[in-house]
Amino acid sequence: MSILAVLELTHNAQWHRMSWETLAAAQQLSTALGEPLEAAVVGKGIGALAAEAATRKLAKVWAVEHDLLEPYTADGYTAALEQVIRKIQPSLVLFPHTYQVRDFAPKLATRFSQVLVSDVIAARSENGALTLVRQFFQGKLNGDVRVTGPGPAFASLQAGAWRADGLESGSAPVESFAPALDAAQIRQKPEAPFREAARAVDLTAAEIIVSVGRGIKEQSNIAVVEDLARAFGAEMAASRPICDAGWLPMERQVGSSGQTVAPKIYVAVGISGAIQHLVGMKGAKTIVAINKDPHAPIFEVADYGIVGDLFEIVPALAEAVRKAKG
Numbered sequence: 014m015s016i017l018a019v020l021e022l023t024h025n026a027q028w029h030r031m032s033w034e035t036l037a038a039a040q041q042l043s044t045a046l047g048e049p050l051e052a053a054v055v056g057k058g059i060g061a062l063a064a065e066a067a068t069r070k071l072a073k074v075w076a077v078e079h080d081l082l083e084p085y086t087a088d089g090y091t092a093a094l095e096q097v098i099r100k101i102q103p104s105l106v107l108f109p110h111t112y113q114v115r116d117f118a119p120k121l122a123t124r125f126s127q128v129l130v131s132d133v134i135a136a137r138s139e140n141g142a143l144t145l146v147r148q149f150f151q152g153k154l155n156g157d158v159r160v161t162g163p164g165p166a167f168a169s170l171q172a173g174a175w176r177a178d179g180l181e182s183g184s185a186p187v188e189s190f191a192p193a194l195d196a197a198q199i200r201q202k203p204e205a206p207f208r209e210a211a212r213a214v215d216l217t218a219a220e221i222i223v224s225v226g227r228g229i230k231e232q233s234n235i236a237v238v239e240d241l242a243r244a245f246g247a248e249m250a251a252s253r254p255i256c257d258a259g260w261l262p263m264e265r266q267v268g269s270s271g272q273t274v275a276p277k278i279y280v281a282v283g284i285s286g287a288i289q290h291l292v293g294m295k296g297a298k299t300i301v302a303i304n305k306d307p308h309a310p311i312f313e314v315a316d317y318g319i320v321g322d323l324f325e326i327v328p329a330l331a332e333a334v335r336k337a338k339g
């Protein structure tokens with residue numbers, strides 16, 4: 014029995030950053046469950062990337078190559094990975110919870126009469142039995158999913174739930190695997206990949222970020238928070254509802270479907286702290302939260318919490334920052 018981590022590449026053959034988080038999680042589970050770890054890299058012309066993956070601590074890297082695996086299709090990936098899994102018979106298959114994985118992994122799991130346990134935030138082993146934790150009702154409840162039966166079990170891991178910097182190095186052999194694929198099996202006809210508009214701001218490089226949430230109530234009130242950002246010399250960011258409403262551009266959204274940031278200071282103004290927001294900013298060195306609800310989940314990750322009305326606190330704080338800077 015082994016654990017198989019399926020690593021993901023972007024469409025321009027770069028590593029998807031969540032691949033390393035998945036591999037770090039898989040390394041920890043491999044130790045906890047006492048099962049060897051293997052990884053699969055899927056695509057065309059992926060030899061160098063498979064060799065790079067093999068510099069991490071694992072037992073083997075499978076280079077799953079075929080002309081029909083480029084570009085990505087759900088049918089191609091499902092057929093190829095089904096063959097790999099039947100060959101190596103892992104007890105657990107782990108994926109990053111990316112849009113691509115959401116596209117094909119449920120179908121792949123079904124080929125084995127299994128379900129995909131999706132968006133997993135934690136995993137633990139008790140006496141060699143595995144429990145996966147996932148959230149319900151937008152993060153309000155955590156549920157335990159106990160893995161039973163002969164497997165393989167399939168799980169995708171939430172962005173930011175495991176840290177890639179915990180990844181251990183090593184040296185593993187690379188084995189090529191050429192799946193039997195036929196063009197007639199592949200029903201999707203991919204178009205050119207979606208291209209995001211060029212990013213005018215790189216929030217990932219910002220040292221101080223002031224971020225605004227729905228507590229701001231109206232678009233015209235955003236100026237109050239912008240003034241605090243100016244006082245700090247900070248970049249503005251926002252929670253998703255603010256960007257969905259078009260009050261700030263999408264590129265300023267922080268969270269699981271926005272940017273992941275790690276500034277020195279992150280000031281969250283009128284943001285409740287939903288898990289999808291937290292995964293994008295919990296790596297900040299110092300978190301300051303301003304919220305009128307003392308029970309808001311953002312206070313669980315905050316280093317400094319100010320409970321009160323942002324419309325009183327933010328102008329006073331901007332004033333104090335200006336004074337302190339002289």
Ligand SMILES: Cc1cc2nc3c(=O)[nH]c(=O)nc-3n(C[C@H](O)[C@H](O)[C@H](O)COP(=O)(O)OP(=O)(O)OC[C@H]3O[C@@H](n4cnc5c(N)ncnc54)[C@H](O)[C@@H]3O)c2cc1C
Binds near residue numbers: 254267
């Ligand atoms: C698939 C998916 C992906 C998602 N991706 C993201 C993402 O990338 N980023 C993201 O942010 N969200 C994301 N979300 C949405 C997320 O679940 C939350 O709905 C969102 O983060 C809530 O935004 P908020 O905190 O601004 O608003 P709310 O949850 O409404 O919180 C507003 C807060 O403001 C406080 N408040 C109100 N008035 C005042 C006042 N006068 N003074 C001080 N405080 C006040 C309230 O107490 C409350 O805590 C995603 C959701 C899904 C399902």
